[in-house]
Amino acid sequence: MSADATGTSWKVSLPCTRAEAEAIDGASDLTIDAVLMTTEEVEDDVERWRLDAYLEQEPDAATLATLHALVPSASGHDPVVERLSDQDWVAMSQAGLEPIREGRFVVHTSAHPVAPPAGGRAFLIEAGQAFGTGHHGTTSGCLAMLDALASAGRDFAKVIDVGTGTGLLAFAAVDLWPAATVVATDIDPVAIAVTRENAARNDIAGVALFVADGARHPDIDAAAPYDLVIANILAGPLVSMAPELAAIAAPDAVIVLAGLLETQRETVVAAYAACGCTLETIDRRGDWTVLRLRAGAERYVPTAPFDPKGRDGWALDL
Numbered sequence: 001m002s003a004d005a006t007g008t009s010w011k012v013s014l015p016c017t018r019a020e021a022e023a024i025d026g027a028s029d030l031t032i033d034a035v036l037m038t039t040e041e042v043e044d045d046v047e048r049w050r051l052d053a054y055l056e057q058e059p060d061a062a063t064l065a066t067l068h069a070l071v072p073s074a075s076g077h078d079p080v081v082e083r084l085s086d087q088d089w090v091a092m093s094q095a096g097l098e099p100i101r102e103g104r105f106v107v108h109t110s111a112h113p114v115a116p117p118a119g120g121r122a123f124l125i126e127a128g129q130a131f132g133t134g135h136h137g138t139t140s141g142c143l144a145m146l147d148a149l150a151s152a153g154r155d156f157a158k159v160i161d162v163g164t165g166t167g168l169l170a171f172a173a174v175d176l177w178p179a180a181t182v183v184a185t186d187i188d189p190v191a192i193a194v195t196r197e198n199a200a201r202n203d204i205a206g207v208a209l210f211v212a213d214g215a216r217h218p219d220i221d222a223a224a225p226y227d228l229v230i231a232n233i234l235a236g237p238l239v240s241m242a243p244e245l246a247a248i249a250a251p252d253a254v255i256v257l258a259g260l261l262e263t264q265r266e267t268v269v270a271a272y273a274a275c276g277c278t279l280e281t282i283d284r285r286g287d288w289t290v291l292r293l294r295a296g297a298e299r300y301v302p303t304a305p306f307d308p309k310g311r312d313g314w315a316l317d318l
């Protein structure tokens with residue numbers, strides 16, 4: 001997002017609850033022209049969160065009303081509207097992105113540099129045009145699950161990260177299994193461009209990048225099967241993609257799924273069970289859930305054409 005012709009942009013802040021923040025983070029149908037960020041103001045207090053909206057233009061009454069509607073708990077509060085310089089925009093939009101630590105990994109922005117842990121790896125991932133900085137529970141949960149797999153001695157020869165966003169999970173796979181072939185895909189060309197930039201910034205080499213709708217790409221098919229499949233997207237697309245993700249998985253492959261709410265878990269698990277996959281592990285992060293499944297003992301062969309239903313908005317990687 002760039003500032004307007006006067007060299008300024010705008011920030012609108014409102015209090016909210018954790019439930020409202022998670023609903024905003026998980027929404028795929030918001031039409032407001034703003035970058036929305038939610039922040040926990042008081043640790044472990046479900047009522048003390050904040051919504052910050054960054055806009056290119058001074059917000060009008062309709063925009064303020066739209067933001068207010070996202071956080072009904074703030075009905076008695078006037079929004080705080082601030083005018084920002086370009087420099088303030090960059091600093092403030094990343095102000096809440098403190099480094100996160102999951103297992104051997106630490107993820108940080110340039111505003112919060114940090115040294116890697118002993119024997120671990122630090123990734124510099126800026127907040128920007130692609131999703132997946134690691135600060136959402138689903139992404140950090142995936143990092144934890146990948147780290148746990150490596151700690152348990154699991155090894156993988158072929159890894160695919162579907163809906164890669166910033167490339168973070170693909171980079172973690174490269175670090176954990178340096179001999180593996182790693183593929184990263186996203187439906188959004190911007191995300192693939194951002195992933196390429198992040199790979200260079202973090203000295204990650206060898207990740208094959210594809211713009212693809214799910215697993216629908218001839219080169220993805222040609223490289224299959226994969227013994228580790230990662231998809232951190234949203235519940236609707238995960239259900240829709242179950243047959244195609246199961247089809248590219250090797251027998252007994254590990255499948256890590258995220259971007260779903262706990263209330264959506266049974267639906268997602270059922271979709272993959274229909275493709276021969278078995279649930280092995282659940283990692284709950286607040287209202288969000290990360291799943292680890294095992295593919296069937298025989299490679300799944302779809303019996304019907306892939307159904308695109310539920311895929312709308314799946315580029316909103318978490």
